[in-house]
Amino acid sequence: QQPVQSPQAVILREGEDAVINCSSSKALYSVHWYRQKHGEAPVFLMILLKGGEQKGHEKISASFNEKKQQSSLYLTASQLSYSGTYFCGTAYSGSARQLTFGSGTQLTVLP
Amino acid sequence: KAGVTQTPRYLIKTRGQQVTLSCSPISGHRSVSWYQQTPGQGLQFLFEYFSETQRNKGNFPGRFSGRQFSNSRSEMNVSTLELGDSALYLCASRPTTGNTGELFFGEGSRLTVL
Numbered sequence: 001q002q003p004v005q006s007p008q009a010v011i012l013r014e015g016e017d018a019v020i021n022c023s024s025s026k027a028l029y030s031v032h033w034y035r036q037k038h039g040e041a042p043v044f045l046m047i048l049l050k051g052g053e054q055k056g057h058e059k060i061s062a063s064f065n066e067k068k069q070q071s072s073l074y075l076t077a078s079q080l081s082y083s084g085t086y087f088c089g090t091a092y093s094g095s096a097r098q099l100t101f102g103s104g105t106q107l108t109v110l111p
Numbered sequence: 112k113a114g115v116t117q118t119p120r121y122l123i124k125t126r127g128q129q130v131t132l133s134c135s136p137i138s139g140h141r142s143v144s145w146y147q148q149t150p151g152q153g154l155q156f157l158f159e160y161f162s163e164t165q166r167n168k169g170n171f172p173g174r175f176s177g178r179q180f181s182n183s184r185s186e187m188n189v190s191t192l193e194l195g196d197s198a199l200y201l202c203a204s205r206p207t208t209g210n211t212g213e214l215f216f217g218e219g220s221r222l223t224v225l
Binding site for chain 1: 146151154156167169214216218219
């Protein structure tokens with residue numbers, strides 16, 4: 001079952017913060033986050049595992065809430081290079097191998 | 112290290128035809144997954160191959176098939192093409208199967224069905 005991402009799109013100014021959510025109706029085993037720029041391949045950002053800690057990469061971090069079956073991606077002090085479509089990919093307990101992606105969140109950072 | 116290579120990058124077919132897409136994974140990667148990307152639908156999982164065996168299959172009709180060769184290169188085939196098959200087909204590789212590893216995506220093959 002496809003995870004639900006919100007918002008579908010967000011526009012912000014350089015330096016502003018953004019949060020992208022990824023929710024599942026099934027028990028999550030892991031959550032992947034990827035960013036895809038227009039015309040390019042999706043690029044890996046991070047993985048969060050069940051029972052794992054919050055992960056971070058420079059000004060991009062994420063959390064995994066097992067109770068809510070939700071992951072959130074935090075983009076702090078956004079840069080122009082953060083523009084793109086963000087996808088979460090989820091793997092479920094009992095079906096750990098298959099990764100199911102959400103429909104994406106389009107992030108646009110304006111100068 | 113060369114990345115994931117997909118060929119052809121662009122192709123145009125007509126309804127009823129068939130198409131074969133190719134994916135060369137990163138050297139040493141034995142798992143290859145295929146995804147269909149359409150506007151608003153995100154990435155839809157097609158199948159995953161590992162060591163020449165199909166490990167997982169998504170919810171696509173039997174017209175979609177794939178295979179993996181001993182050198183880990185993979186092909187996917189779509190027979191009896193329909194207009195709705197127009198999409199970007201992405202291939203991703205990783206060293207092994209399971210979901211704890213990063214997926215390395217190719218730039219995709221953009222298929223247009225007329």
